[in-house]
Amino acid sequence: MAVSEKWWQQPVLLELDGIGDYRAVRNTREAAEVLLDRWPTHEGAAYKAAIRMCRYVLNGEQPADYAREDFIAAAVEAFIHVDESRPSAS
8 A cells, every 4th residue: 555544553453333343443544534434423622633643644744653642542532442452353
């Protein structure tokens, strides 16, 4: 994939579509798509910070892992389970 994907050192595994249904988000572009298209709410300070950071990272203004950190914070804010104990397979 293109360099503009802004890959993360470690993916984020989210329980997004129901109990036990995990999705691995591996880069900033995927995170932005999930935040815009699949997120349960478009409100909240952490959500807005994550959107903003994804934009900064995709524009080359910040390191990719900053978007990962803000993405996890947005998940916590939205009560989306993040499983960092399992290796991602998807």
